[in-house]
Amino acid sequence: MAFFLPRLLLAAALGATLAVAHAQSVFPSRPIKVVVTTPVGVTPDVTARLIATKLGQAWSMPVVVDNKPGAGGTIAADAVAKAAADGYTLLFAPNPIPTMAPHLYSKLPYAQTDLQPITIVAQVGYVLLANKDLPVSNMKELAEYVKARPGAVSYASYGVGAGTHLLMEKLAAEMQVTMLHVPYKTSPLPDLMSGQVQLLIEPFGGPAVEAVKAGRLKPLGVTMKTRSPALPKVPSISETFGGFESVGWLGFWVPAKTPVAVVQKYHDAIAEVMAQQDVQNQFRDLSIVPVNTGPVTMAQTIERESGTWGALIRRLGIKMDGM
Structure with missing residues (x-):
C-alpha cells in the first residue's frame, strides 16, 4: 500500500492541476x-x-x-x-x-x-468653478484676490478627505494662499450658485459643465495639462501655475x-x-x-x-x- 500512496498523491495533484487549468481555459463559465x-x-x-x-x-x-x-x-x-x-x-x-x-x-x-x-x-479632469459674482475672471486674479483676504474666501468640497478637498488644498499650496474649507455631504453646487460659498473644484460632466454653459457658474481653469474638449475656452490652470496638474x-x-x-x-x-x-x-x-x-x-x-x-x-x- 505504501508503494502506491505516492502515485495516488501524484495523480490527485495532477488531477487538481488539470481541473484548474481547464477552469481557466473556459473562463468565464x-x-x-x-x-x-x-x-x-x-x-x-x-x-x-x-x-x-x-x-x-x-x-x-x-x-x-x-x-x-x-x-x-x-x-x-x-x-x-x-x-x-x-x-x-x-x-x-x-x-x-x-x-x-x-x-x-x-x-x-x-x-x-x-x-x-x-x-x-x-x-477625468476637474474644473475650478466660481460663483458668478466673485470679482475674478482668471487664475491670476483669483490668486491676488485670495491673498488679499487670507482665510476669508470659502471653497466647498464633498467632505473632509474627499478628492475635491485634497485637490483644492493642493491648488491653495500652489497659489500660496489660505482659504476656508466648507465640507458638504451632498452636492455643494446649489450653494455655490447662490453665493454661500465662492469656489468648488468639480469633475467634468453632468451638472457642473451644464451650469457653466448656462452661465450660472464661472469657470476659472481646468486641472488637466491641456484644455478640455468639454470646455475648450477655459484655460488650463497650468497656463498660470506651471507645476499644477491633476x-x-x-x-x-x-x-x-x-x-x-x-x-x-x-x-x-x-x-x-x-x-x-x-x-x-x-x-x-x-x-x-x-x-x-x-x-x-x-x-x-x-x-x-x-x-x-x-x-x-x-x-x-x-x-x-x-x-
Missing part, C-alpha cells in the same frame, strides 16, 4: 460581478455598466454591477479584496481608493497588496491571487472593449477620456500618486478614523 464604489447613476457607475455590458456581450455571459458605496469606497474595495481569487469578482473604482485612502485611514480592513491592478480605463481616473482590480491566465483574459477583453468607437464616443459624451494603460502603468501611477497625496494628507493632519 458563470456570471461575473463588478463591484463599484459609488451609488447608481454617477459617472463611475455609468462607466462600469457600459464596460460590463460590452464584456458580457463578448463572453456571452452576464456581467453584473454591484454598487457598494460608503466609507470613501473602502467597503467595496474590502469586499473584492476578500473575494475568491477566481476572476469572478472585480473592483471598479476611482484613484482615491489606492492613492488617498491608505493615508486617510490608520487601519484599513484590507491591504493594498490584496488587490491586483488590471488597467485604467478613464481619465487628473482623476477609473480602473479595474481583481483579488491578488487571481490566476495569471484569467487576468490576461481581462487585459485582452478590456483592451478590445476600449478600442470600440462607440465606447470611446460614449466616454467623451460623459466628458471623460478613454484610455487603456495595462497593469504596469497602472501600478506605477498608483505608486507615484500615492506619494504625492500621502505627503499632502500628512501635512494637513487629516485622519478619517472615527469621523
Whole structure:
C-alpha cells in the first residue's frame, strides 16, 4: 500500500492541476460581478455598466454591477479584496481608493497588496468653478484676490478627505494662499450658485459643465495639462501655475491571487472593449477620456500618486478614523 500512496498523491495533484487549468481555459463559465464604489447613476457607475455590458456581450455571459458605496469606497474595495481569487469578482473604482485612502485611514480592513491592478480605463479632469459674482475672471486674479483676504474666501468640497478637498488644498499650496474649507455631504453646487460659498473644484460632466454653459457658474481653469474638449475656452490652470496638474481616473482590480491566465483574459477583453468607437464616443459624451494603460502603468501611477497625496494628507493632519 505504501508503494502506491505516492502515485495516488501524484495523480490527485495532477488531477487538481488539470481541473484548474481547464477552469481557466473556459473562463468565464458563470456570471461575473463588478463591484463599484459609488451609488447608481454617477459617472463611475455609468462607466462600469457600459464596460460590463460590452464584456458580457463578448463572453456571452452576464456581467453584473454591484454598487457598494460608503466609507470613501473602502467597503467595496474590502469586499473584492476578500473575494475568491477566481476572476469572478472585480473592483471598479476611482484613484482615491489606492492613492488617498491608505493615508486617510490608520487601519484599513484590507491591504493594498490584496488587490491586483488590471488597467485604467478613464481619465477625468476637474474644473475650478466660481460663483458668478466673485470679482475674478482668471487664475491670476483669483490668486491676488485670495491673498488679499487670507482665510476669508470659502471653497466647498464633498467632505473632509474627499478628492475635491485634497485637490483644492493642493491648488491653495500652489497659489500660496489660505482659504476656508466648507465640507458638504451632498452636492455643494446649489450653494455655490447662490453665493454661500465662492469656489468648488468639480469633475467634468453632468451638472457642473451644464451650469457653466448656462452661465450660472464661472469657470476659472481646468486641472488637466491641456484644455478640455468639454470646455475648450477655459484655460488650463497650468497656463498660470506651471507645476499644477491633476487628473482623476477609473480602473479595474481583481483579488491578488487571481490566476495569471484569467487576468490576461481581462487585459485582452478590456483592451478590445476600449478600442470600440462607440465606447470611446460614449466616454467623451460623459466628458471623460478613454484610455487603456495595462497593469504596469497602472501600478506605477498608483505608486507615484500615492506619494504625492500621502505627503499632502500628512501635512494637513487629516485622519478619517472615527469621523
